[in-house]
Amino acid sequence: MPPTLETRNLTRVVEDDRLVDGISVAIREREVIVIVGPSGAGKSSFLRLLNRLDEPTAGTVLLDGVDYHEIPPRELRVRVGLVPQSPALVPGTVFENATRGLTLRNEPIDAERTTQMLTQLGLDGYEDRTVEELSGGETQRVAIARTLLNGPEVLLLDEPTASLDSASEARVEDLLSELGLTTVLVTHDEEQARRIGDRVMELRNGQLVRLGSPTEVLS
Numbered sequence: 391m392p393p394t395l396e397t398r399n400l401t402r403v404v405e406d407d408r409l410v411d412g413i414s415v416a417i418r419e420r421e422v423i424v425i426v427g428p429s430g431a432g433k434s435s436f437l438r439l440l441n442r443l444d445e446p447t448a449g450t451v452l453l454d455g456v457d458y459h460e461i462p463p464r465e466l467r468v469r470v471g472l473v474p475q476s477p478a479l480v481p482g483t484v485f486e487n488a489t490r491g492l493t494l495r496n497e498p499i500d501a502e503r504t505t506q507m508l509t510q511l512g513l514d515g516y517e518d519r520t521v522e523e524l525s526g527g528e529t530q531r532v533a534i535a536r537t538l539l540n541g542p543e544v545l546l547l548d549e550p551t552a553s554l555d556s557a558s559e560a561r562v563e564d565l566l567s568e569l570g571l572t573t574v575l576v577t578h579d580e581e582q583a584r585r586i587g588d589r590v591m592e593l594r595n596g597q598l599v600r601l602g603s604p605t606e607v608l609s
């Protein structure tokens with residue numbers, strides 16, 4: 391069985407800056423890979439290449455063994471769902487935002503599942519609130535619900551718990567472990583990397599400098 395997600399020499403150069411520099415890594419089904427590294431190392435840039443939000447200037451990504459350039463971008467972004475570092479919600483309610491992907495694709499909305507997802511993220515009773523009145527951490531969790539309700543095969547998370555208190559952070563981590571999806575998560579929190587990472591990859595200057603178990607990579 392091929393790895394769920396495999397990058398081959400993945401590279402993005404912008405104006406002579408090698409934001410992502412020849413990264414090759416094979417991510418197995420249901421594996422949680424945590425990306426660490428200093429600010430500006432290229433962590434977000436790498437994540438955005440994984441579902442073609444940005445285009446690689448060299449190299450490619452295989453999803454279940456298929457070159458992702460052969461997959462229509464919209465389908466790819468459902469199958470490989472990204473929760474960005476600073477997600478933008480659209481004006482409206484929490485429920486509308488959480489189910490937005492389904493609405494845009496004219497797919498049926500399961501209200502019970504939506505409520506259950508919001509509850510698991512500590513947002514029970516938030517369905518009818520307008521998103522303008524949410525805190526940063528609440529906004530982040532609505533964005534996580536929105537991506538999860540799309541039913542991705544691979545989940546990409548860019549510092550998903552950076553603005554959450556420890557109880558909300560624990561809820562998100564519990565949900566991720568319960569879902570058991572193939573996951574790539576960026577964090578600055580080494581303790582989180584130890585808690586949830588099957589493997590940790592360390593980036594510096596756009597390059598993969600270390601890849602291994604949390605104990606091997608984190609001193």
Ligand SMILES: Nc1ncnc2c1ncn2[C@@H]1O[C@H](COP(=O)(O)OP(=O)(O)OP(=O)(O)O)[C@@H](O)[C@H]1O
Pocket residue numbers: 404407409427428429430431432433434435436
């Ligand atoms: N669209 C872009 N065009 C040019 N340079 C960019 C672009 N996006 C990011 N960069 C630069 O690429 C480098 C890597 O940025 P990136 O956001 O990927 O780092 P990061 O490791 O995620 O950092 P942080 O931990 O601060 O979020 C930085 O020097 C940044 O200024």
